[in-house]
Amino acid sequence: MSSRNQILEAIKNAQPAIKPLPVLDYTAVTPIKELISSFEQFVNAVGGRVRFVDQSAELTLEIENARQEGRLILNRLNGFSSMDEISPDLNELEKLDRVYVRGSLGVAENGAIWVEETSMGNRILPFIAQELVIVLREEELVPTMHDAYQRIRINQEGFGVFIAGPSKTADIEQSLVIGAHGPVALTVLILKSGLAVPA
Amino acid sequence: MSSRHAQLAEQFNADEARTNWHDQTLWWVRQKRDRAANTLPEWEQLRQWASDIKDHTLSNLHAYLLEFEKNALANGVFVHWAKDAQEHNRIIYDILQKAGVDRIVKSKSMLTEECHLNPYLQDKGIDVVDTDLGERIVQFREEAPSHIVLPAIHLKKEDVSNTFHEHLGTEKGNNDPQYLTHAARLHLREKFIQSDIAITGVNFAIAETGGIVVCTNEGNADMGAHAARIHIACMGFEKIIPKAEHLGVFTRLLARSATGQPITTYTSHFHRPAPGKEMHIVLVDNGRSRQLGREDFRNSLKCIRCAACFNTCPVYRRSGGHSYHTAVAGPIGSILNPNLDMKANVDLPFASTLCGSCSNVCPVKINIHEQLWKWRQVISAEGLTAPSKKIGMKLMAWVLARPGVYRFAGKTARWVTANLPFLVKNKTWNPWFKQREMPEAPKQSFQEWYKKQQRS
Numbered sequence: 265m266s267s268r269n270q271i272l273e274a275i276k277n278a279q280p281a282i283k284p285l286p287v288l289d290y291t292a293v294t295p296i297k298e299l300i301s302s303f304e305q306f307v308n309a310v311g312g313r314v315r316f317v318d319q320s321a322e323l324t325l326e327i328e329n330a331r332q333e334g335r336l337i338l339n340r341l342n343g344f345s346s347m348d349e350i351s352p353d354l355n356e357l358e359k360l361d362r363v364y365v366r367g368s369l370g371v372a373e374n375g376a377i378w379v380e381e382t383s384m385g386n387r388i389l390p391f392i393a394q395e396l397v398i399v400l401r402e403e404e405l406v407p408t409m410h411d412a413y414q415r416i417r418i419n420q421e422g423f424g425v426f427i428a429g430p431s432k433t434a435d436i437e438q439s440l441v442i443g444a445h446g447p448v449a450l451t452v453l454i455l456k457s458g459l460a461v462p463a
Numbered sequence: 464m465s466s467r468h469a470q471l472a473e474q475f476n477a478d479e480a481r482t483n484w485h486d487q488t489l490w491w492v493r494q495k496r497d498r499a500a501n502t503l504p505e506w507e508q509l510r511q512w513a514s515d516i517k518d519h520t521l522s523n524l525h526a527y528l529l530e531f532e533k534n535a536l537a538n539g540v541f542v543h544w545a546k547d548a549q550e551h552n553r554i555i556y557d558i559l560q561k562a563g564v565d566r567i568v569k570s571k572s573m574l575t576e577e578c579h580l581n582p583y584l585q586d587k588g589i590d591v592v593d594t595d596l597g598e599r600i601v602q603f604r605e606e607a608p609s610h611i612v613l614p615a616i617h618l619k620k621e622d623v624s625n626t627f628h629e630h631l632g633t634e635k636g637n638n639d640p641q642y643l644t645h646a647a648r649l650h651l652r653e654k655f656i657q658s659d660i661a662i663t664g665v666n667f668a669i670a671e672t673g674g675i676v677v678c679t680n681e682g683n684a685d686m687g688a689h690a691a692r693i694h695i696a697c698m699g700f701e702k703i704i705p706k707a708e709h710l711g712v713f714t715r716l717l718a719r720s721a722t723g724q725p726i727t728t729y730t731s732h733f734h735r736p737a738p739g740k741e742m743h744i745v746l747v748d749n750g751r752s753r754q755l756g757r758e759d760f761r762n763s764l765k766c767i768r769c770a771a772c773f774n775t776c777p778v779y780r781r782s783g784g785h786s787y788h789t790a791v792a793g794p795i796g797s798i799l800n801p802n803l804d805m806k807a808n809v810d811l812p813f814a815s816t817l818c819g820s821c822s823n824v825c826p827v828k829i830n831i832h833e834q835l836w837k838w839r840q841v842i843s844a845e846g847l848t849a850p851s852k853k854i855g856m857k858l859m860a861w862v863l864a865r866p867g868v869y870r871f872a873g874k875t876a877r878w879v880t881a882n883l884p885f886l887v888k889n890k891t892w893n894p895w896f897k898q899r900e901m902p903e904a905p906k907q908s909f910q911e912w913y914k915k916q917q918r919s
Binding site: 268276277283306386409413418421423424427428431435439443445 | 488515518519522529550595600613616618620623640641644645652672681682683685689690705708715722724727729731733737748753755
């Protein structure tokens with residue numbers, strides 16, 4: 265008998281009589297009313313920062329200015345400045361100063377943002393850049409992780425990730441250091457409600 | 464050796480200042496957990512849900528594993544099954560050989576520690592680089608992680624500085640954590656980019672979608688998995704949860720319980736390999752089906768490896784992770800390891816005061832302290848307790864069953880303590896006195912006092 269079948273057989277014999285799956289009644293979850301202020305508070309708490317964008321031209325200008333200053337920028341945003349191709353060479357991606365990607369949902373209780381593969385272009389992009397900028401719309405905030413998982417489909421794409429702040433570690437004497445392996449900074453740009461984005 | 468934990472703890476305690484630092488630091492982490500938990504009025508409800516979801520899953524594991532396998536295969540992922548540690552290691556080596564790869568990066572996976580994957584691969588000439596900062600530090604020092612979430616918590620920054628000076632050429636005497644972390648960042652980014660294969664652990668595997676979730680703060684699992692051509696994820700089969708919806712419950716509990724963070728920096732959901740790449744999942748039993756069949760110990764398999772029980776445990780905090788001489792230390796390790804090898808781990812269920820704090824903080828409501836007590840009974844019934852403990856217990860039972868002897872023994876003890884104190888206050892003859900003060904001997908026993916009261 266294959267290992268697979270042996271393991272499955274052993275589990276079948278060992279598992280107890282079926283116990284019911286609980287029904288999760290989310291009325292027990294404390295509501296969060298001020299989504300934006302809670303989200304901002306938690307992004308700050310996890311080491312990131314939040315900026316609000318009133319005019320789409322502001323963001324386009326920011327990207328173009330950074331490019332002119334000679335910084336290595338990779339823009340994956342549709343509708344703001346031009347979109348960049350992604351080099352397959354990791355050594356080149358490793359040098360990127362800043363990457364712009366579109367997030368699809370933000371969570372008010374912890375500052376986490378859901379980012380999917382398509383908006384990254386390459387899965388490694390949000391991790392390998394020195395600085396990450398994620399763009400969200402004000403309307404895309406939800407209160408808790410329960411709401412988040414009801415809103416997203418985790419297998420919609422091959423890879424998706426909740427990102428909360430820049431990479432960090434406290435493995436040396438519990439001293440918090442921002443910038444472990446991934447980005448050393450995270451900025452969340454929130455597009456004001458109703459802001460028109462050029463296609 | 465049944466007193467191994469006690470002996471190793473004694474070595475750890477030799478440096479009193481460091482022991483105090485260890486104790487206080489972990490207590491600080493425990494307090495951060497409390498603050499995070501207290502911000503959620505529904506905390507107890509979340510724990511109940513998590514516990515019930517895991518109980519249900521364990522009772523229907525056969526069906527959920529089949530569902531998971533079917534969906535993962537449909538996602539284009541290779542699924543492997545390993546009965547034990549040897550088979551797990553062989554499967555990984557086969558993948559490496561087929562790919563012609565001799566160096567890999569690995570993010571945190573306690574399962575691969577349990578299976579001793581690193582020494583196995585290194586024996587075969589494979590270069591294994593642990594990429595979690597704490598794990599890289601202990602790997603350089605040829606030590607084992609001492610904590611499942613904070614692998615290098617037994618070390619001070621001076622130790623890390625010396626280790627990095629030796630292996631990474633950092634400035635001697637520069638103990639700044641920022642500087643040291645940056646040196647590791649440069650070193651490991653190079654390794655990520657060079658590696659064709661990355662191994663990661665798994666925090667949750669979702670039956671309904673056939674995908675896995677990996678949580679890190681450093682981003683090392685993602686840097687490894689996305690840079691490599693082949694991603695191998697290793698998991699004990701108890702990591703299964705039924706539905707994506709349940710991740711809402713577990714992601715709210717995990718980081719708050721572990722470090723007091725509202726969520727880990729990265730909560731990565733892997734479902735399909737990236738175009739042109741390969742993804743493998745290795746499902747491991749290694750004694751888990753046996754534990755599933757032990758009614759008293761079954762629900763230890765609910766564990767989500769947050770280590771809250773470590774941080775709160777008065778014994779762990781003062782004895783250090785290495786005193787548990789196993790991959791998973793702390794209270795949860797003390798109920799998991801006797802299942803893996805009872806004889807080698809008979810000491811662990813006794814490395815506890817049975818105070819119950821572990822059970823109180825456990826996010827999936829495992830009755831850890833009760834299981835510790837039950838393991839003690841199993842170990843005694845198997846005749847595996849230390850002779851000194853066995854004789855001591857028998858002698859005590861004999862005395863307690865004989866009121867006359869008991870009264871005489873009490874009287875003698877009071878007289879000796881009062882008149883010949885050097886006989887009791889002696890570290891060689893009386894191990895109890897090692898870290899404790901002896902009480903003053905009372906003039907009379909309770910019984911003598913009571914009888915006097917009755918007369919007057």
